[in-house]
Amino acid sequence: MLASSPPRVTLLDIASDAGVSRATVSLVLRNVPSVAPATRKRVLQSINRLRYVYHRGAASLRSQRSHAIGLIVSDITNPFFAEIIVAIEDWLGSAGLVTILGNTSENLAKQQRLLRSMSEYPADGILICPTQGSEKTGLPTGGRLPPIVAFTRPMDGVDYAGTDNVTGSELAVEHLVGLGHRRIAFIGGPAQLTSAQQRFSGYRRGLEKHALEYRKELFVEQLPTRQGGYHALISALQLSPAPTAAVCFNDVVAFGAIEALRGRGKEPGRDFSIVGFNNIADARAGSLTTIDTSPAKLGETAADLLLNRIRDPGSPLRQVILSPRLVVRESTGKLQHDSNESNQ
Amino acid sequence: MLASSPPRVTLLDIASDAGVSRATVSLVLRNVPSVAPATRKRVLQSINRLRYVYHRGAASLRSQRSHAIGLIVSDITNPFFAEIIVAIEDWLGSAGLVTILGNTSENLAKQQRLLRSMSEYPADGILICPTQGSEKTGLPTGGRLPPIVAFTRPMDGVDYAGTDNVTGSELAVEHLVGLGHRRIAFIGGPAQLTSAQQRFSGYRRGLEKHALEYRKELFVEQLPTRQGGYHALISALQLSPAPTAAVCFNDVVAFGAIEALRGRGKEPGRDFSIVGFNNIADARAGSLTTIDTSPAKLGETAADLLLNRIRDPGSPLRQVILSPRLVVRESTGKLQHDSNESNQ
DNA sequence: ATAGATATCTAGATCGATCTAAAGGCTGAA
DNA sequence: TTCAGCCTTTAGATCGATCTAGATATCTAT
Numbered sequence: 114m115l116a117s118s119p120p121r122v123t124l125l126d127i128a129s130d131a132g133v134s135r136a137t138v139s140l141v142l143r144n145v146p147s148v149a150p151a152t153r154k155r156v157l158q159s160i161n162r163l164r165y166v167y168h169r170g171a172a173s174l175r176s177q178r179s180h181a182i183g184l185i186v187s188d189i190t191n192p193f194f195a196e197i198i199v200a201i202e203d204w205l206g207s208a209g210l211v212t213i214l215g216n217t218s219e220n221l222a223k224q225q226r227l228l229r230s231m232s233e234y235p236a237d238g239i240l241i242c243p244t245q246g247s248e249k250t251g252l253p254t255g256g257r258l259p260p261i262v263a264f265t266r267p268m269d270g271v272d273y274a275g276t277d278n279v280t281g282s283e284l285a286v287e288h289l290v291g292l293g294h295r296r297i298a299f300i301g302g303p304a305q306l307t308s309a310q311q312r313f314s315g316y317r318r319g320l321e322k323h324a325l326e327y328r329k330e331l332f333v334e335q336l337p338t339r340q341g342g343y344h345a346l347i348s349a350l351q352l353s354p355a356p357t358a359a360v361c362f363n364d365v366v367a368f369g370a371i372e373a374l375r376g377r378g379k380e381p382g383r384d385f386s387i388v389g390f391n392n393i394a395d396a397r398a399g400s401l402t403t404i405d406t407s408p409a410k411l412g413e414t415a416a417d418l419l420l421n422r423i424r425d426p427g428s429p430l431r432q433v434i435l436s437p438r439l440v441v442r443e444s445t446g447k448l449q450h451d452s453n454e455s456n457q
Numbered sequence: 458m459l460a461s462s463p464p465r466v467t468l469l470d471i472a473s474d475a476g477v478s479r480a481t482v483s484l485v486l487r488n489v490p491s492v493a494p495a496t497r498k499r500v501l502q503s504i505n506r507l508r509y510v511y512h513r514g515a516a517s518l519r520s521q522r523s524h525a526i527g528l529i530v531s532d533i534t535n536p537f538f539a540e541i542i543v544a545i546e547d548w549l550g551s552a553g554l555v556t557i558l559g560n561t562s563e564n565l566a567k568q569q570r571l572l573r574s575m576s577e578y579p580a581d582g583i584l585i586c587p588t589q590g591s592e593k594t595g596l597p598t599g600g601r602l603p604p605i606v607a608f609t610r611p612m613d614g615v616d617y618a619g620t621d622n623v624t625g626s627e628l629a630v631e632h633l634v635g636l637g638h639r640r641i642a643f644i645g646g647p648a649q650l651t652s653a654q655q656r657f658s659g660y661r662r663g664l665e666k667h668a669l670e671y672r673k674e675l676f677v678e679q680l681p682t683r684q685g686g687y688h689a690l691i692s693a694l695q696l697s698p699a700p701t702a703a704v705c706f707n708d709v710v711a712f713g714a715i716e717a718l719r720g721r722g723k724e725p726g727r728d729f730s731i732v733g734f735n736n737i738a739d740a741r742a743g744s745l746t747t748i749d750t751s752p753a754k755l756g757e758t759a760a761d762l763l764l765n766r767i768r769d770p771g772s773p774l775r776q777v778i779l780s781p782r783l784v785v786r787e788s789t790g791k792l793q794h795d796s797n798e799s800n801q
Numbered sequence: 802a803t804a805g806a807t808a809t810c811t812a813g814a815t816c817g818a819t820c821t822a823a824a825g826g827c828t829g830a831a
Numbered sequence: 832t833t834c835a836g837c838c839t840t841t842a843g844a845t846c847g848a849t850c851t852a853g854a855t856a857t858c859t860a861t
Contacts, residue, residue, distance in 0.1 A: 119601075123847055134811045139849060149809060166600035167577045170518050171847035174816045179514060181557075189543055190738060195534040199560050206559075211574055213525075214558035215550075216543050230555055233511045256510035257463075339742040372743060375719055394534060398683040399716060426462065467817055478841045483819060493839060515817035518846045 122165045131159040142167060182419065183231030183239040183259075185215045185224065191337075192393040193363060193408055194242065197264070200412035201240060208420065210237070219244045232258050238419045243268045245306055260422040264415035266307050272422055273432045274415035278311035279318065281404040281437035285360040285388040286319025288402070288439055293448035294358040294386060295325060300333040300345035300370060302362030309337075309362055312390065316360055337362050342369025350377065357448055358386035364393045364403055371399070371444065386445040400443035411435055466509045475503040486511060526763065527575030527583040527603075529559045529568060535681075536737040537707060537752055538586065541608070544756035545584060552764065554581070563588045576602050582763045587612045589650055604766040608759035610651050616766055617776045618759035622655035623662065625748040625781035629704040629732040630663025632746070632783055637792035638702040638730060639669060644677040644689035644714060646706030653681075653706055656734065660704055681706050686713025694721065701792055702730035708740045708747055715743070715788065730789040744787035755779055 124135045124142075131138065133152060140148050141156040148156075159165075173179040182205050186194045202212045213236060215227035224244045231239055238260040248268050252258060262272040282299070289297050299316045302309030313332065320327050333348050335341035342361060346369070349356055361367035367389030371381045381387050382400075389396055389403035396403045414433050422428070468479045468486075475482065477496060484492050485500040492500075503509075517523040526549050530538045546556045557580060559571035568588045575583055582604040592612050596602060606616040626643070633641050643660045646653030657676065664671050677693050679685035686705060690713070693700055705711035711733030715725045725731050726746075733740055733747035740747045758777050766772070 121847085122600075125847085135848080136811055136850085137809085140810085143849085147809060152809080164600045166579070168579060168847055169577045170514055170523060170579060171816095172849070174514050174518055174818085174847080175849040177816075177849095184558075189533070190536055190539040192534055192536070195539055198558070199533055199562070202558065202560050206570075211578065212558055214528075214542070214546065214556055216546050218543070226550075233513045234555065235510070235512060235514060256466075256508045339739050343742060369742060375724075380719075395683055398687060398713060465817085469817085479818080480820085480841055480843095481839085484840085487819085491839065496839080512817055515846090516819065518817080518848085519819040521819095521846075 121168075122163045123168075126163055127156065127159045127165055130163060131156045179235055179237050180209060181211045181213050181234060181236045182416075183213045183215065183227070183234070183236040183241075185217060185227050185231070185239065185241040187217050187219050187242050187244050189214075189216045191363075191365065192395060193365070193391045196393060196408040197242075197412040197415075200409035201416050204413045204416045217244050221247050228252070228258065232256065235259060238262070238423045240264060240415050240419055241268065242266055245303065248307055260419060260426055262415050262419040262422060264411060267432075270430075272418045272430055274411055274418055275432070275434055276308075276406040276411065277434050277436050278308050279315035281390060281406065282312040282315035282360050283319040283322070284437065284439045285390070285404055286316055287322070288441065288445065289358045289360070289386055289388065290319070290323045290325070292358075292386060292445060295448075296331070296354060296356040296358070297325070298331045298333060298349045298356040298359040300349060300359050300361055301335045301337050301341050301366030303337065304334055306337075312360075312362060331356055335366070337366055339365050339369035339372070342366035343373045344369075346370035346373040358388070358445070360388050361390060364389035364391050364396045364401060366390075367401055367403065367444070368395070368399060371401075381444040382446040383449065386448075388445060392440055396440075396442070402442045402445040403440050405438045405440045407435065407438075465512075466507045467512075470507055471500065471503045471509055474507060475500045523579055523581050524553060525555045525557050525578060525580045526760075527557045527559065527571070527578070527580040527585075529561060529571050529575070529583065529585040531561050531563050531586050531588050533558075533560045535709065536739060537709075537735045540737060540752040541586075541756040541759075544753035545760050548757045548760045561588050565591050572596070572602065573600075576600065579603060582606070582767045584608060584759050584763055585612065586610055589647065592651060604763060604770055606759050606763040606766060608755060611776075614774075616762045616774055618755055618762055619776070619778055620652075620750040620755065621778050621780050622652050623659035625734060625750065626656040626659035626704050627663040627666070628781065628783045629734070629748055630660055631666070632785065632789065633702045633704070633730055633732065634663070634667045634669070636702075636730060636789060639792075640675070640698060640700040640702070641669070642675045642677060642693045642700040642703040644693060644703050644705055645679045645681050645685050645710030647681065648678055650681075656704075656706060675700055679710070681710055683709050683713035683716070686710035687717045688713075690714035690717040702732070702789070704732050705734060708733035708735050708737045708745060710734075711745055711747065711788070712739070712743060715745075725788040726790040727793065730792075732789060736784055740784075740786070746786045746789040747784050749782045749784045751779065751782075 124138045127138045128135045217224040242265045264274045267273045333345040335345040389401045392403045392405035471482045472479045561568040586609045608618045611617045677689040679689040733745045736747045736749035
């Protein structure tokens with residue numbers, strides 16, 4: 114048995130209460146300046162008295178602007194994305210836009226479903242971190258889509274906000290080399306991820322720059338999770354000669370690696386050096402040396418790109434690549450005594 | 458210069474293309490069975506050919522159902538909430554509902570803004586984890602609100618899905634006592650948070666049950682973050698006699714505490730026992746003994762409560778309290794040698 | 802006094818779907 | 832033949848706002 118709720122208070126109710134027309138009430142609601150102060154006041158009083166609630170849905174139907182932005186990420190539980198989400202939501206919120214969230218769990222079918230659902234909404238635009246492998250296959254060919262901006266991972270044919278990953282891991286390698294490390298591993302990060310490829314190539318470039326030989330066993334591929342980092346470091350330690358430092362695909366992987374180190378009685382920074390990637394909030398608390406990719410800034414940049422694209426759909430494609438920055442904390446340190454040195 | 462986009466394909470276009478009326482097309486879209494198979498097929502063909510995109514906004518205006526649910530959390534970057542969000546989003550998504558996300562950062566003003574914005578949308582219902590202190594002051598008195606369900610933290614006058622926190626920390630204490638611990642700290646968790654109060658009272662109840670004296674310095678209040686856990690444990694270790702184990706407000710606090718332990722050369726499970734709360738994904742990877750509050754299940758429960766409330770707004774208030782479960786991993790262990798024992 | 806400019810307000814169409822109530826066609830029973 | 836009953840389809844009103852184009856009143860300058 115559905116309890117019948119009281120009928121909605123509409124513009125018409127306000128209008129007749131305030132003795133003006135619907136149109137005038139609408140002008141007041143939208144803060145259009147052409148309304149006489151006295152009228153505005155009268156209308157606002159009626160709005161308060163009758164407890165009027167604005168109906169965005171009705172407004173958007175007519176104005177063709179929903180003031181909703183779709184946000185599709187591949188994994189909310191990844192703190193890097195969580196920080197981006199917060200930043201985007203704040204940024205858009207202060208621009209009067211609502212964020213509709215979707216999580217793909219790296220599932221392409223789910224991504225297509227979300228794109229569709231948000232287009233139907235219809236969202237005024239969509240921010241997306243494409244699932245692994247959808248960078249090329251990308252957009253569904255179905256119906257028309259609203260303006261789209263990709264972040265963190267590029268996508269064919271749309272604007273993009275990302276990080277200079279190559280430079281990032283190059284910085285990491287240089288830092289480690291400066292501390293005396295020579296055998297440096299690169300761990301975590303599925304090879305099919307563009308960002309992993311870029312970070313890997315920066316890692317290689319860093320090695321080359323210092324005439325260090327790249328050895329393929331030092332690249333330990335794993336899931337970009339805490340668990341992945343854990344297992345990756347354990348494999349790395351079994352190599353002979355073992356590496357003395359590692360550049361991690363991201364901070365979460367780095368924490369997993371630190372977990373593994375400690376499980377074997379090694380102290381990060383002293384017995385083995387670890388560099389993370391992203392500089393999530395926990396990185397500071399965990400004293401992790403890392404490459405700061407300023408997730409919040411990235412989110413805001415992507416949001417700005419989208420707002421511009423919405424404003425001017427015809428403008429040429431844009432890419433904004435943010436520069437990363439090394440943040441030195443306690444998980445890296447001078448190479449002490451390299452037990453493998455004598456073996457070589 | 459706004460590039461004028463091609464005009465939208467509407468029901469009317471499909472109707473004239475397929476040689477039927479708008480109403481019939483609508484019936485096809487909504488899978489109403491009364492449409493003749495041949496007609497349905499013809500309409501679907503037109504829909505595909507013209508690349509029609511359904512307009513939910515228009516539909517909801519008329520049907521008075523937006524198929525959107527507002528989800529307000531206090532901190533997305535907290536993995537506990539992130540897991541809940543994913544679960545809710547999945548659950549509602551499979552019921553054909555879209556999730557609109559909002560993050561309050563424990564800010565009451567922002568919570569009010571979000572409640573308002575979602576009411577205006579209008580969302581069909583709202584799931585909320587109230588900010589600290591809004592449990593009583595709660596709902597804005599402004600306009601009408603859609604059905605609301607609170608989770609994790611109760612809120613006056615609305616349905617609630619939560620955890621039996623008292624039993625949870627009681628389980629934790631019993632586990633530690635069983636391992637021989639006598640001086641057990643309770644760390645993290647702001648005292649004004651209902652869940653912290655409940656967990657604290659379960660802690661005390663656990664102590665009483667085993668005739669262990671409660672000493673107030675063993676309750677170390679801190680922010681419920683990794684950093685909070687870190688600092689809390691350091692303070693706890695400075696007590697004399699120092700505790701040998703700690704029940705943490707949540708898993709993140711526990712990780713911070715472990716961080717602190719290791720920074721002082723102590724190994725969790727061997728030199729000091731730590732119990733977390735919630736059993737987030739990282740707890741497994743980090744071998745953390747914890748109280749499993751099944752965040753995903755909690756999210757789904759809350760979502761179900763909301764769906765029922767929407768279906769039947771007049772039904773009596775409901776509360777669902779899930780029972781927690783102890784998960785033993787490696788961060789707890791038998792009390793070895795208690796260096797303080799002799800001092801007493 | 803009159804035309805023109807300015808400020809303020811409004812009627813009515815409109816956005817794109819759903820809903821209601823009923824129409825048309827067909828079947829089988831009386 | 833006629834009519835009730837079923838199946839399928841539809842015209843037109845409707846949801847609650849915005850937009851357009853113009854009306855009305857007030858003021859200024861000549």
